[in-house]
Amino acid sequence: MLIKSHAYSERRLLAAGATLTVFGIAMSTGEAASLASVLTIGGLLSLIVGLHRFGRTGPDQPAPAEQPANSRRTQIKRKRRPRA
Numbered sequence: 001m002l003i004k005s006h007a008y009s010e011r012r013l014l015a016a017g018a019t020l021t022v023f024g025i026a027m028s029t030g031e032a033a034s035l036a037s038v039l040t041i042g043g044l045l046s047l048i049v050g051l052h053r054f055g056r057t058g059p060d061q062p063a064p065a066e067q068p069a070n071s072r073r074t075q076i077k078r079k080r081r082p083r084a
Helices: 005-027 033-056
Strands: none
Touching: 005 033
16 A cells, blocks of 8 residues: 555644544543643644645545456456347
C-alpha cells in the first residue's frame, strides 16, 4: 500500500489528536483537571484539523488490476455457439 507523502502527515496528526484526547479524558478523573481540559481541547482541535486536511487530500488512486500470467482464463478458450 502506497501512502501519499502529504497524506502521511495528516494521519499522524489524527493519531496524535486521538492520543491527546484519550489522555486528557483519562487525566480528568485525577487531580490535574485543568491540565486534562487543555489536553482534551487540544486533542479535539488537532483531530478536527487533521480530519479536514485528510479530507482535502482527495481520493486514493485506484490500484492496478493484477492478474497472474498463468491464469485459468488465459488458458481456456471457449468455442462460440452458432446462433440460430
